[in-house]
Amino acid sequence: MRTENLLIELGTEELPPTALKSLGESFASLFRAALESAELPFASVSWFAAPRRLAVYVTELAESQQDKTVEKRGPAVSAAFDSEGNPTKAALGWARGNGIEVADAERLVTDKGEWLLHKAHVPGQPVTALLESLLNQAIAKLPIPKPMRWGNYNTQFIRPVHTLAVLYGSEVVNITALGLPSGRVVQGHRFHGEATFELDHADNYAMALESHYVVADFQARADKVREALEANASALNLHADYDDALLEEIACLVEWPVVLTASFEKGFLDVPKEALIYTMKDDQKYVPLLDSEGNLSNTFLFVTNIESQDPAQIISGNEKVIRPRLADAEFFFNNDKKQTLESRLDSLDSVLFQKQLGTLKEKSARIARLARFVADRIGADGELAERAGLLSKTDLMTNMVMEFPDVQGVMGMYYAQNDGEDPVVARALYEQYLPRFAGDTLPSSKEAAAVSLADKLDTLVGIFGIGQLPKGDKDPFALRRAAIGVLRICVEMNLTVDLDDMVAHAASVYGDKLSNDELHSQVVDFVLGRFVALLQDQGISIDVIQAVSARRPTQPSDYAARVAAVSDFKQLEQAEALAAANKRVANILAKQSGNVSTQVDPTLFDNQYETALYDALQGAESQVRAAAAEHNYPAVLSELATLRDVIDAFFDNVMVMSDDEAVRNNRLALLALLRELFLTTADISQLAKA
Incomplete structure (x- = not known):
């Protein structure tokens, strides 16, 4: 079958620059989808977009669809004929609709019965007959928020369209779109060369435009x-x-x-x-x-x-x-510069942060208190952090920031330097907004980190506290970004601070403004939920994340340390067997009513394998507890990995659910002790096979 390359160009007035690239990409993807839906074979679809044009270029487009046979099933044979073998109305109507006689119908036999069948030959339609519909389908679906009309046309598009070039190879395909008939006329550059020219072949589009001072690609x-x-x-x-x-x-x-x-x-x-x-x-x-x-x-x-x-x-x-x-x-x-930042504090009372949560002055006071709280826990200067928190929003009231909003923070830094504020305070006014996006830098000091954490947590706790949780893609207060910022600061700056503590203090600073009784757990879970996506982006497997999440560590740097340790542990030879053993232990304990005691009585052991496991656990426990207290999770898991052989031997030779109740309970206590020790870092039973 013959193939040719196809070029379609819409020649327009200047298109909105913020939408141009997305329009080009969408035009190509929508037209590709239309071709695929029409079952027209082609090799590739690419796009061109410049201020005065949108175009698609399709290579090796077949001149028509393939002929095909369509099976049209009719009524069941039992319903197609009456008791005398004559066609019923159902059969006659079906045959008439397919342009055949009932006698010409074939039979379709399956294990569920027998039906009348007509195999219709459907010739493929030429691309020239299909193209107008396909193009208009694609145009109608373009992401155009505010379409416009022009001239006497009733059609609408993002900007007026003046030319429509449609070439299949060197031939013009005669169609109509956006009220315009197709041709081979293309607009040149608005100021250089010819205003319009005729394109001889689809393949020459980019080259011809370049000769007319347009880089279309x-x-x-x-x-x-x-x-x-x-x-x-x-x-x-x-x-x-x-x-x-x-x-x-x-x-x-x-x-x-x-x-x-x-x-x-x-x-x-x-x-x-x-x-x-x-x-x-x-x-x-x-x-x-x-x-x-x-x-x-x-x-x-x-x-x-x-x-x-x-x-x-x-x-x-x-x-x-x-x-x-x-x-x-x-x-x-x-x-x-004629007015200090401090003198602008009162003017913050005229600007609402959120109508239920108060003004920016109130928010600044909360940030100051929370920044001091955080600073005291991470070894920063609380007085400087509090001062920076208090002044954190004052530059919003300056003429410069009102005129150029994107320089908020950075102008606060310059104005603070001009006011003679401590350099750490001045720098913190800029760095309170860090990180602003994925991969952005972090605050350079612990004091700035305290202010940044305070600002983000105040917003998180406040918005959750009035029940305005983000839903779907709606997140007007950028809470997801704030949560990721909290995590990155805590982890990458290795700050020893707990989400539970910070959220509780942030809530207390709000006083009686908050009405959501579940805000504490919701905020902590929301922030930890962002951790999952953050870690997956770093290539951490989901089972490792789930193993750590099962323990719900609320100190971000501790959470990250556990994840790193479990990721390394998963690569060990012993990991798979230990994960399986932990899963077995978890299943056994889950079937018991109530909590199983970890108090083991060695006098009830009746075989060497129980004794060996107990002795091994006793020997490992002190080292595991000591390493865990220092957050040395690689040492914890390394010590636990040495228990593989003794655990395997126990399960190979010991029946946990003994008929003797005392022995059974003692063995369950031994397993509970084993389980408790392994849960020190993560729930290893969640690990999948390596």
Whole structure:
């Protein structure tokens, strides 16, 4: 069967940059699904997306569906004929619907009976007949939150559509979509070359557009921007400060990227670099430049959509655009410094944190108290942590943060330095928000860690305390992120602090504002629940996590230490046999009514295997308890691993459920002692076979 490559392009007005990539990806995946549903064979589907176009490119698309035979089962033979062998109405109606006579029907015989059967030959439809429906299916499902109408059209799309190019190889497929007839006309660059041109073949799409100053391939365009940014920065012996998100947004704004260098007055560098970087990146999509020590340069890069014969004019225009934004930041900074952070505390009373939980001033006071509590337990300076907690939200009332919200915290640090606050306090004001995302850095001091933990726990306890638990993907107070932040700080900074204690203290600080009686267990379980996902992302097997979770350790660093030890233990030769033995012990004990005593009477032993197990447990117990007290779980499990042979011998030679009640209870006590010792670290019986 003949195959050709297919190109479909929607030529549009400028598409929203924040939606461009997702539109391109969705267009390809939806069209692929439509082809698969129609059973049209193809090799691959790729996508193109630029500010004024969306396109899909399908390779080796078959010219038609395969012919197929469809089996259409009719009524049961018993219901298809009357007592005289004549077709019933049911049989006649079924045959008529299939365009055959009853006599032409075949029979389908199964172990459940016999039915009339018609095997219909269905010829495959050509791609030209199917394409309009498939394209409109894909377009209708695109993620467009606010579709619009334009001109006299009744159709809707995210932006007006002006051209529809549909080529199967070199042939135009005549269809209609979004009110437009298809053709081979494609829009060029808005300012360079021809406004439109005709495309001769689907395979020449990207090449033809490039000759008309359009890089249609999204990734190729982003790569071109990246290479130009790096080359320009390197030529200046500076580092281009951008991430993938900014790079992609820039690639969504231009079709023919050209990187130029501009500058601003050095006097603006007296303003904290974070504020300047924020306005350059977020407001203007410029790329700041940093020196080898991370200091901001007054030179920056920007990406334009045209290749000008007089780039100096474009550079001058962009310098004029950025100057007022930097002047605003300079004014806000200098004006804000006239008032101390401490003097802004009362103004926090005018801002609600949450209507049932009070104002930001109340939240700041709670953070201060909780930060001191945490600091005292992790060996930090409680006074400094409390001071940082009290001032933690004051920079929200500054002009700079009101204008540029993303610099909250960092401006608090600069203003605290200006006020003469302790450097640890100043740094903690910035680091209270760490970690902000997966892989982000952690607070650099224990005092900052105490404030960060206090802020996150205050939010968790407060929101849970009024019964507003996150549901599904709805998490307006970012409680999941807060829980993960608590875990990362405790584990990666190896802080010896207990969730139970911190949650209880945070709840007590709220006084009578909270109404949820179950908040304590709910918050602790919620945070520990995030631990499961966090550990799985690190490659820890679920059975290891379940084994540790069964003991519900509420000290995050202790939890992580147990997980690491059990993961290593699972690799030991003895692990599988010991896990099986623990499972057997757990099952035996679970069948007993009430709690089984661990008080063993050696005088009731009647064989060497009981004695050997008891002696081994007695010998191991003191070492296990001592190692566990120091959270040395590898030593605990290493000691327990030595018990394998004596445990195996016990089960091979001893009948636990003896007819003699005293002997039976004594053996159960021996197993309870064994079980208790193994549970010191984790429930080993949860481990799956290695």
